[in-house]
Amino acid sequence: MPGKSATGTSATEPNKHALLTAQVHTNPDPLLPPSRGTGYGSLTVTLSATAETQVSGVVFTLRDFPDDTRYASTSIEPGTDWELTYDPDRSRPAQSAFILSPTTAEECTLTVGEQITLTFQDLPLSPANSHPQLDIEEFTHSSKQRNATRHTHQPYDLTRSSALIHSFEPEKVTLANGESAALLWSGIGATYTLSYGDIKEEDITEFFNPATGRGRYTTKPLHDTTAFLLTATTGGSNRRSHSLTTAVTTTTPDLTIGNLTVTGTTTQYAHPIPIDYEWTVGANWTPDTDGLLTGYIETATKDPDAAAVEISATSGGAARYRTLTQTYFPVDAPHPIYGSITFPCRAGWTVHVSPANQPCTATLFWNPIGTTNPTKPEITQSEGLIKNGGFNKGWHPWNTHGGTKFGTSDGRRVAIIGSTHSDSSIEQYVSGLIPGNKYRLSAWLRDPDGICCVGVKGYGGKEKWTYASAGDLWKRIDVEFAPVDHNGATVYIWRKRAHDVAYCDKVSLAPSPWLYNGDFEKPHLRGWTVQGPVERSAEQPYQGGYCAKIPGGVSSTCEVSQKVTGLTAGQWYALNGRINDPEGTTGLLVQYDNSTKYCYPPAGGWQNATITFCPPSDCAAKVYFLRSWGSKRNAYVDDITFTLHEPIPHVGHEGGEGVHV
Known part of the structure; x- marks a missing residue:
């Protein structure tokens, strides 16, 4: 020693x-x-x-x-x-x-x-x-x-990511036919190879600058939608390899047809039609011809969790096609990672587009096939809980106070709030809420002074509000709350009296689950932090199509966790889950405010695990299930929920400066 x-x-x-x-x-x-x-x-x-x-x-x-x-x-x-x-x-x-x-x-x-x-x-x-x-x-x-x-x-x-490639993205995600793609990536010193189309493992290491940790490579001219695979490899005895993928869309790709017999005249219409809609609450449309929905999504929020867009199609009440596209913005990257969309659909299908978890923006094109006179899709806006959140129908059903009017920003109609004579606000009463469920109120604000806020009141709990930061950029402002003995609430946008004004757009209200993907139906255990060889499995779900599987014979402890924020002092909460462990070695746990509670249900078949607790102070909690090493047989976990256990006692208004709407 x-x-x-x-x-x-x-x-x-x-x-x-x-x-x-x-x-x-x-x-x-x-x-x-x-x-x-x-x-x-x-x-x-x-x-x-x-x-x-x-x-x-x-x-x-x-x-x-x-x-x-x-x-x-x-x-x-x-x-x-x-x-x-x-x-x-x-x-x-x-x-x-x-x-x-x-x-x-x-x-x-x-x-x-x-x-x-x-x-x-x-x-x-x-x-x-x-x-x-x-x-x-x-x-x-x-x-x-x-x-x-x-x-x-x-x-x-330890301040540098262990991943060899930190980010990989195209400079432009939509290209004209015959245009080359400029690919950008960041990482560490390694050997870089690129594969796409008929190009297999081309060495592009010379295009990477180790001093800046960034690379840029221009491909050959492209004539179709193309996917790229970038692989980084380190040598020596500690050999490591890491790969990332990205893709670009060609708006008018070459058409390759085999074994085609044509009698008479044919016409191909290939000009894409841009699609615009209120993104925060989704959109529906029914195309009148076959075609492809193409484009990309992006997020402006630097967050390790990916944002996603879900696109689905139904016909006659039956599901026809569904896809999920992700985008994320690495903390150490200058640009977000774009998600490329290619979605085929038939005439008469009902197509629905909506954010699957975190909000993001989309640029979409409709590419009709086999028509010389295409029509732009008729977009049906999903209203959601808040009506007229984009202010395209005047003020109804909003109530206005003080200085309010309409204006435009980037070609869109927006609400302008502010006056030099009095405080100004708009408010709307929202019904149909479920007591005990968690909701997220969101609005996009642009306020040069940082004195405009988004708030909610009249839901049975403390009035809550969040101010926008000062500046000339649009910022998404969120307020989360859970109704108590009320099925409604009043939401508002309020601004203190000042010379300048604030701009508001895309106000929405949607359920905000305490736990994300607690039924493990989302791919890849999304939303959970995984330690050990735990995987999403369709072998023995309690209900639905999937559950989490902890394999037997593992020589290390397996832990799957998720952070829950916004817990309130004095409020009781309930953590529930289903566990199927033939050896009884899998438990459900929660850590909060320097305390830990756990429940290990008995061995054999699906068993219910329940934990109730009351934090002494406002805090966050770590929710997780755990299995120690040494167990021989597989275990399964499903349907984890996190809910209020009993109502929060009614508390009157606790003010912020002048926030009485």
Whole structure:
């Protein structure tokens, strides 16, 4: 075992004689400190040997972390022959050291293919420590040597994503026939290959600038909608590979036909027709001819969770076709990742387009087939709970106060709110709400002064409002609430008296589930953070088509979690789920306000798991199900819900400055 004396470390290249390789993963990825307050993350390191190795110790030094990192929770798998302990002698301010050492002897043999996995949980993250990193020193020797030698690994920058490719997107997602596509990507130094069409694994590494971490490549002229596969590969003993895909749409693609016999005159009409509609609440239309719906979606919100658009078609009450397209905006990318849409439909089908989870914007084109006189689709706007949220029908049913009028912005009709003489507002009473359910009120605002807010009142709970930030850009403002003993609420947009005015558009109200995808019907366990080989499965759902499957024979703990925000002090909540575990080792848990509650239902068949709790302060909660390693048979989880357990007592108005509509 290495001595306890302090040792220096430096950002050197890895020693070529090092016998261990390390795979480092963080959650979140990358491990970025918060802009304010204290955040928490986790770090997992997997060690493996390139040859039979005698290990006397491995030192892990966490640099630029808060001093209370020493109290982080740690675990080892397998934990029978090893122990991980905090080393105060090697630790310094903002630097915590831990030693991995054998428990039964001075050395322990690690064979080829054998792995040790260490996990550091509840690592504190602070704005004062802006660049956390991990140093690894091994004290090892091969079976042919006698004395252990210290080898220093290259420091791991935990603020950079472990993904080799950070983003991959086309400069333009819609191209004319014969136009080349400019592809942009960001990542780390690696070998990059590109495949598309008849091009297979073309090496485009020379078009990547390691100094900036960005690449740009121009393809050959394209004549059809094309998908691209970018693959990054690192060499050496720690070989890694990572791929991302993207696509572009050709508005008037070449037509390739085989075995076609034509008698008489044929006409092909191929000019796409732009489609416009109120995006926040979806749209319906029925085309009068066969065709393709093409285009792309994008989001302006930098969020690790992807936004999505669902397009479906029905005919005669039966589902005909359905697709889900995603878009997201990586935090470290200058542009969002666009989602390309190609949706075939037949004449007479009813087509519906709507956001599937987070809001995003769409640019869509209708490409009719086989007609010389196409008509633009008749769009039927889905009204939703709020009527006339786009102000295209005048003020009805909105009630106005003070200075309000209509105007235009980017060619759209919008509401203008503001007066130099009095406070101004618009409001609407919304009915049909379900007590206990959660709703999200949203509106797009543009306010140069930041004194306009979106709010809700009269729903049985505290009046809530959120102000727009000052500036000349459109911003989406959200307010979430849950009615209490009321099936209605009054929503409003309010602005304090001032010389300038605010602009408002696309006001909407929709149910906002506490938990997203609790029935696991969305693909890829979307909305959940997964640790371990848990997968979406159609083997044994409790109801519906899918559930979550935890396979047996796994040598690590499996955890699937989701964060729930906006919990209120003194309010009771209920967490429910269905668990089918023949060994009774799977539990449903919730962490909130430094407390943890759990329920492990009995083994055998589908069992109900229920947890009720009441947080002592306003907080967020971590909802998750957990299964420890060592279980032999598969387990299944389905239908997780998070609801109010009993009504919130009525509370009168708690003011913000002048917010009485």
